Amino acid sequence: LPASARLGAAGKNPSDPYELPARGNVSILHFTDCHGQLLPVYFREPHINLGVAEMKGRPPHLVGKALLERYGIDHPGLLSHAYTYLDYVKLAEHYGRVGGFAHLATLVKKVRDQRPGALLLDGGDTWGGGSGTGLWTHAQDMVDAQLKLGVDIMTGHWEFTFGADRVREIVENDFAGHIEFLAQNVVDVDWGDRIFKPYTIREMNGVNVAVIGQSFPYTPIANPRHMVAEWSFGIRHGEMQDTVNNARADGAEVVILLSHNGMDVDIKLAQVVDGIDAIMGGHTHDAVPAPLEIKGPEGGTCLVTNGGSNGKFLGVLDLDFRDGRIRDYQYRLLPVFANLIEPDPDMARYIEQVRDQEVTYDGQTFNMKDALSEELAVSEDLLYRRGNFNGTFDQLICDALMEQVDAQIAFSPGFRWGTTVLPGMPITFEHVMDQTGLTYPAVTRNEMSGAMIKEILEDVADNLYNKDPFYQQGGDMVRVGGLQYSIDPTRSIGERIGDMELNGKPIAPNESYVVAGWASVQEQPAGNTGRKIWDVVADYLRDHETVSISELNEPKLRGVEGNPGVSSV
Amino acid sequence: STVLASAREGFEAGSVSDALKSVMGSDSHDSGDITISAPELAENGAVVPITVESSLTGVTDIAILAAANNNPLTSSYKLGEGTKAYVATRIKMGDSSDIVAVLKANGQLYSSSREVKVTIGGCGG
Amino acid sequence: MSSIRVRAQLSDGVTNVRALISHPMETGQRTDSGGNTIPAHYITEVKAKVRDREILTANWGPSISRNPYLSFQFEGASSGDTLELSWVDNNGDSDSTQVQIR
Numbered sequence: 005l006p007a008s009a010r011l012g013a014a015g016k017n018p019s020d021p022y023e024l025p026a027r028g029n030v031s032i033l034h035f036t037d038c039h040g041q042l043l044p045v046y047f048r049e050p051h052i053n054l055g056v057a058e059m060k061g062r063p064p065h066l067v068g069k070a071l072l073e074r075y076g077i078d079h080p081g082l083l084s085h086a087y088t089y090l091d092y093v094k095l096a097e098h099y100g101r102v103g104g105f106a107h108l109a110t111l112v113k114k115v116r117d118q119r120p121g122a123l124l125l126d127g128g129d130t131w132g133g134g135s136g137t138g139l140w141t142h143a144q145d146m147v148d149a150q151l152k153l154g155v156d157i158m159t160g161h162w163e164f165t166f167g168a169d170r171v172r173e174i175v176e177n178d179f180a181g182h183i184e185f186l187a188q189n190v191v192d193v194d195w196g197d198r199i200f201k202p203y204t205i206r207e208m209n210g211v212n213v214a215v216i217g218q219s220f221p222y223t224p225i226a227n228p229r230h231m232v233a234e235w236s237f238g239i240r241h242g243e244m245q246d247t248v249n250n251a252r253a254d255g256a257e258v259v260i261l262l263s264h265n266g267m268d269v270d271i272k273l274a275q276v277v278d279g280i281d282a283i284m285g286g287h288t289h290d291a292v293p294a295p296l297e298i299k300g301p302e303g304g305t306c307l308v309t310n311g312g313s314n315g316k317f318l319g320v321l322d323l324d325f326r327d328g329r330i331r332d333y334q335y336r337l338l339p340v341f342a343n344l345i346e347p348d349p350d351m352a353r354y355i356e357q358v359r360d361q362e363v364t365y366d367g368q369t370f371n372m373k374d375a376l377s378e379e380l381a382v383s384e385d386l387l388y389r390r391g392n393f394n395g396t397f398d399q400l401i402c403d404a405l406m407e408q409v410d411a412q413i414a415f416s417p418g419f420r421w422g423t424t425v426l427p428g429m430p431i432t433f434e435h436v437m438d439q440t441g442l443t444y445p446a447v448t449r450n451e452m453s454g455a456m457i458k459e460i461l462e463d464v465a466d467n468l469y470n471k472d473p474f475y476q477q478g479g480d481m482v483r484v485g486g487l488q489y490s491i492d493p494t495r496s497i498g499e500r501i502g503d504m505e506l507n508g509k510p511i512a513p514n515e516s517y518v519v520a521g522w523a524s525v526q527e528q529p530a531g532n533t534g535r536k537i538w539d540v541v542a543d544y545l546r547d548h549e550t551v552s553i554s555e556l557n558e559p560k561l562r563g564v565e566g567n568p569g570v571s572s573v
Numbered sequence: 574s575t576v577l578a579s580a581r582e583g584f585e586a587g588s589v590s591d592a593l594k595s596v597m598g599s600d601s602h603d604s605g606d607i608t609i610s611a612p613e614l615a616e617n618g619a620v621v622p623i624t625v626e627s628s629l630t631g632v633t634d635i636a637i638l639a640a641a642n643n644n645p646l647t648s649s650y651k652l653g654e655g656t657k658a659y660v661a662t663r664i665k666m667g668d669s670s671d672i673v674a675v676l677k678a679n680g681q682l683y684s685s686s687r688e689v690k691v692t693i694g695g696c697g698g
Numbered sequence: 699m700s701s702i703r704v705r706a707q708l709s710d711g712v713t714n715v716r717a718l719i720s721h722p723m724e725t726g727q728r729t730d731s732g733g734n735t736i737p738a739h740y741i742t743e744v745k746a747k748v749r750d751r752e753i754l755t756a757n758w759g760p761s762i763s764r765n766p767y768l769s770f771q772f773e774g775a776s777s778g779d780t781l782e783l784s785w786v787d788n789n790g791d792s793d794s795t796q797v798q799i800r
């Protein structure tokens with residue numbers, strides 16, 4: 005695949021970042037992992053995103069300066085701010101918020117006007133988690149926004165946490181005739197028959213383009229299985245090859261995979277499955293400025309992309325397909341800066357109206373906008389989540405858990421969603437819902453042995469750092485409060501975690517510790533306190549009025565000297 | 574019958590090797606052209622789908638073992654004339670384990686293995 | 699109603715059989731809420747036949763999942779042939795069913 009315009013001028017800070025003339029005859033627009041963020045937000049990219057084994061130093065495992073160097077992006081500037089955490093607060097104050105569906109809608113229209121027939125793909129994690137309005141309307145807020153935005157095709161992950169019945173209802177009713185929900189890797193647990201259509205073929209300027217859907221393979225493991233008890237997932241790369249072959253046999257000339265695998269999994273998939281031209285990827289929330297060109301098993305090239313998160317980016321892939329093959333391509337991951345784009349009035353009106361609505365949730369009736377705008381406390385520090393280990397907002401959640409339910413240790417999931425709060429900003433209930441809004445919010449308090457705590461940390465670390473990406477789940481490391489530890493990501497399961505201490509004393513394998521947590525995947529969570537995570541965090545904030553994160557409890561890192569996936573701040 | 578008794582013995586065996594001696598008559602085998610399809614991560618340790626397939630001809634027996642189970646042998650299959658070297662079933666796994674598939678073809682044993690991880694779950698992105 | 703649900707589909711000369719059997723497949727290792735051991739109760743053998751031809755014999759131990767699934771493939775059958783599937787468990791209980799290959 006000869007590519008004349010790989011990154012092109014993308015690395016330089018352009019005078020108009022949205023001036024992007026079309027190239028070729030096949031165009032794919034892609035956004036992913038917006039996590040229910042209808043309004044513009046702040047979102048800080050990670051300073052730790054470690055790759056191990058063959059993934060070391062390979063995108064997306066580059067942070068800060070290493071990322072900018074790899075893609076030739078100047079700093080400081082619009083693009084360096086979009087793709088990295090560098091000088092985050094200063095540049096966030098300068099460039100303002102990112103994303104928002106009204107701004108995204110304007111950008112989609114502009115890009116589409118230059119690309120007749122272009123398809124808009126939504127990679128999933130659209131209905132949540134991380135949104136109060138999504139939770140309270142059972143995703144109706146996002147479903148109607150997707151229809152308004154003109155999404156053509158989607159696949160899913162957090163969508164499934166609304167339950168199989170709700171997914172079916174939306175796909176069969178709201179989406180019918182408008183949005184195709186595709187997944188080649190979701191089957192019924194009894195007979196193994198597919199639940200969703202695996203692929204669709206659309207004609208674009210005379211070219212038959214197949215889009216295959218791949219939902220998050222580990223949904224029933226990373227999220228509660230009981231919500232999709234009759235469905236089985238998995239990577240199913242053998243079936244993926246069959247699906248590609250079937251699509252080609254059906255006349256597909258270009259094959260696009262809309263994937264929620266996560267980027268490392270997508271890269272390996274491109275290495276083992278023949279015949280995919282491009283993967284529009286999500287789940288791992290990696291904002292990767294240019295595609296990786298991956299060689300397939302038969303020598304073909306697959307472009308592997310990942311589209312960031314939280315509504316921050318719109319991916320645009322233009323392909324020049326002539327005489328039976330792709331001659332050239334152009335890809336941009338356009339950052340959506342709210343200050344640089346006029347909001348689409350129709351979408352803006354819709355968002356205002358959907359938020360200013362009364363709902364009943366858990367026996368209480370309230371106006372969503374009123375509830376979300378409550379100012380709970382003021383933050384003295386920058387609050388963010390994304391990164392392999394504790395972010396400052398995670399630290400706050402862990403602190404809240406330990407204080408509110410009287411625990412020695414807190415565990416908080418390594419979700420990659422959750423927006424950022426600038427220093428001095430009031431922390432609203434909306435910020436809390438951005439970090440905690442999901443359909444299984446029970447806060448738990450359990451006694452655990454030191455050995456069990458170690459086992460949990462080792463298990464999660466292996467899901468993050470297994471040398472074989474097909475064994476990775478694509479979440480970040482579980483966040484911890486109280487407990488301190490060291491981690492060597494380059495080692496194997498059972499050998500990564502060390503130096504476990506609580507208040508300066510080693511954790512004893514046989515001793516018992518009180519551990520608070522939330523988002524248990526069990527249907528009946530052990531140690532359920534009866535409280536919900538957002539109430540625990542909100543109560544903590546109301547009690548404290550101002551919060552500062554004096555010490556960020558990051559583990560001691562071992563074995564990663566010189567790894568460009570880590571940078572100290 | 575004695576044949577049945579010995580066929581059942583394999584299920585009591587505490588190691589892959591003992592189980593194979595019992596069910597296949599030997600534990601020495603070559604690596605063969607065998608494909609094991611299984612999830613990399615089990616969604617539910619109580620129901621792990623396993624498919625064993627091979628292009629080898631003359632396959633008369635297939636055994637599926639979960640090496641880390643206390644009794645590794647899960648099942649064995651006698652194939653009639655014209656039956657393909659293809660079996661799919663679902664097994665219980667207590668812990669992460671190598672899944673071992675052993676085939677007998679023209680009296681010769683072949684094997685292949687593949688790791689299935691049983692994880693605590695949760696904490697996903 | 700039979701404990702066995704089976705589908706047998708012929709395509710390009712190969713019959714693909716998929717079967718689901720209702721059975722507890724108790725290992726004998728579990729205890730009930732009163733702390734009593736739940737006795738082992740599992741299928742030991744599944745047989746598939748077309749007329750008198752033995753297609754497959756499965757020997758199962760207790761680590762086959764509850765409500766077990768079995769799939770296999772064979773050549774040489776015709777559409778309309780009858781496939782017979784039967785099982786026996788460790789208590790000596792048994793069941794069988796017949797299905798037409800389609």
Ligand SMILES: [Mn+2]
Nearest residue numbers: 037129287698
């Ligand atoms: Mn996501």
Ligand SMILES: [Mn+2]
Nearest residue numbers: 129161287698
């Ligand atoms: Mn996801």
